[in-house]
Amino acid sequence: MRTRLFLALGLVLALAACSTSDGGGATDGGATDAAGGDALTVTVSDFMIDPSDLEVAGTTVTIDVVNDGPTPHNLSVRDADGEVVMATADLSTDETETITAELEPGEYTIFCSLDGHESLGMSGTLTVSGS
Ligand SMILES: [Cu+2]
DSSP states (O other): OHHHHHHHHHHHHHHHHHHHOOOOOOOOTTOEEEOTTOEEEEEEETTEEESOEEEESSSEEEEEEEEOSSSOBOOEEEOTTSOEEEEOOOBOTTOEEEEEEEOOSEEEEEEOOSTTTTTTTOEEEEEEOOO
16 A cells, blocks of 8 residues: 555656656747846736746846835745745835846746735746856
8 A cells, every 4th residue: 555655656756857847948929038147127016026927048147126016025936846046035115135046047936925925926937048
């Protein structure tokens, strides 16, 4: 019984790994590009991230974040494994913070980590192309 459960779990994990590893670029039109080293400017507000699809041409990711909404928000970045690799503090109205990180090329999710905000629309993508 136990081994069978572990086998099933292993299969599920293997499938999950496969489905997340197909990078392949469905990223065009409307995305915001930054050449290596240039800062992206992102506005967070109730309840959106603008722009919501970011592209970086190097591996150095710099994001200037400003809160334009009436309530606190942050901008966080997580990798395909769900690990948060960049995040601002919780910013009050008109507060700004610049965050920088070296990231592996790949697809990341940008979101606000405050309770429920991601599901209210504070979600987007970051594509790091590496070159
Ligand atoms: Cu928020």
